[in-house]
Amino acid sequence: MRIAVIGVGRIGRIHAENLRALPEVEEVVLADVVPEVARSVADQLQVSAADDLSSLLASGLDGCVIASSTSAHAEQLETVMRAGVPAFCEKPVARDLAGAVTLAELERETGVPVQVGFQRRFDAGYRRVRDAVVGGELGTVHLLRAVTHDQAPPPAAYLAASGGIFRDCSIHDLDVVRFVTGQEAVTVSAAGGNKGERLFVEADDVDTAAAILTMADGTLVLLSATRYNGAGHDVRLEVTGSLGALAVGLDQSLALDSAEPGVTLTHGPRHWSFLDRFLPAYAAELEAFVAMIGGAASPCTVRDALQAQRLAEACDLSRRRGAPVRLQEIPDTR
Template sequence: MSPIRMGLAGTGRIGVSHAETLAGLPGVEAVVVADADADRARTTADKLDLEFAADIDALLAADLGGLVITTATDSHPELILAAVERGIPVFCEKPVAADIAGTLAVVERVATTTVPVQIGFQRRFDAGYRAARAAVASGDLGWVHTLRATTLDPAPPPAEYIPRSGGIFRDCGVHDFDIIRWVTGREIAEVYATGANRGEQFFAAANDVDTAAVILRLDDGALATVSLGRYNGAGYDVRLEVLGAQGNAVVGLDDRAPLHSVEPGYPQSSLPAWPGFMDRFRGAYTEELTTFVGVAATGAPNPCPPGEALEAFYVAEACELSRREGRPVALTEVRR
């Protein structure tokens, strides 16, 4: 395939990481970066020897073969649609938009074009989750009856992030909801969610929680639990257990999982626990962006279109409604 110029909007932590990855990928001729904070974008460009665009308009006019969006959530719909209108393939970190209405508007508009829009759910590109999906599809596990998903952050995000995060289900749990759908190939039919606050008061002030538990019922009757937390001081703990009638598959059970057995004589790992998601999923992020370059340059199949993100968002929305009202919520109550 012919090399393409790749644009990147947003030079925060994940944006800088993505820019560095893109610059090293085969098929990428150049990377052009922009940010609402032009000085920050220029600093990133100088540090990584990339091209600099003074603003988003200049970025979109830079003869791009693809655009990676890592800006704040409220800017995602406008940037996605601006690129699509210009025929530029898009990769956008989740979520598509801050709410269902905004997400639907993007999904419906993108559906009228042939311009690919890939949404960032990096767990789909992780070797462990891919192996679990293959095990389910092969039938080796038998029929799946239980799934247990865990996403526990070692420390909470900054206080100023929480009010605009969308809450723990939309910000954090949405990755688990997406991967449960993707690994099993099933839809989530009903949720029951609850939460608690025992940490900083800024969670409660934002009507959010710092710890949550969710029970999911899939459309084939299988059950799943999702544990979410912001205070797992032992390290970043992300796992998925898929339990079937004939076998099981466990993702994230490695020597860097922050688990400490108290069984007498059980050997403990000498390796440090994963400190955060950027380290744990570094390989998955690289594979995800490599795939997007292929989507943009060759028209390869899009592995995660906006409609997939919408389905995970519906589950997150149902969880928030369930937490507020203290009852099970069927997905039909929130789906539009």
């Protein structure tokens, strides 16, 4: 297979390295908005480089990984899909909901396979919990608690273009809640606050947020996110059912200390960013992408990504309104 990676920043480089390690991939070709950067990274990784996406598509590709800046995703994904090339695209597929709707409809019309980069679907813990829910091991599921607590805020320039904490951070939880439960949310109620740096207010964002989701079958989901968790990067999912309970992220890296006398919860190194927390999942999702090119079904379609984006929109709208929002208020495909 000959696969391109568009955008060679931090995540693009990781994707290129993971692709290079797969036996099915014969050639990896890099491109970037700054061609000199693509050539430099290509030299370091001992892979090929091209000047732009157009020349790559003209030269023949089996697949294309889009890891460029968020603002470029929609245009690049549409170009790749219209060329009939299977695509992997980092989230979000578009900066706004209307763009995501358009791409989901294009996916349906063209039939071109697309995988969206929600890497938690490939994490061993999340997959274990999903299997337990689907297999009935936990009985009737009553409650989920989803946590994404960053150790420190991202740069101000990133925040300004991120779309806000629900669209940028919590969207991973929103996607994986759908993945684990197999259910869609019908209502959300959200809130947010700022007790940190002024840069959040300047970005029309919040540094900490919470939401309650009511799923179609009545399951409740409690979601929290913060940019300030000094103990480390904390990503967890707890699922409580009538026959048992399971937790993702409850291991020796847990960024949480116990107040109980004589109790120590953490015995190993903690994670400090999403990259080291999900490094194995990033490799697994590229294996799945190669399998999709070979004919397997997409493990996360554009329509899946759209549903997570709709939830993020609903959460942000609820936070701003100070009132619950029904998902039927948020546009979907026809």
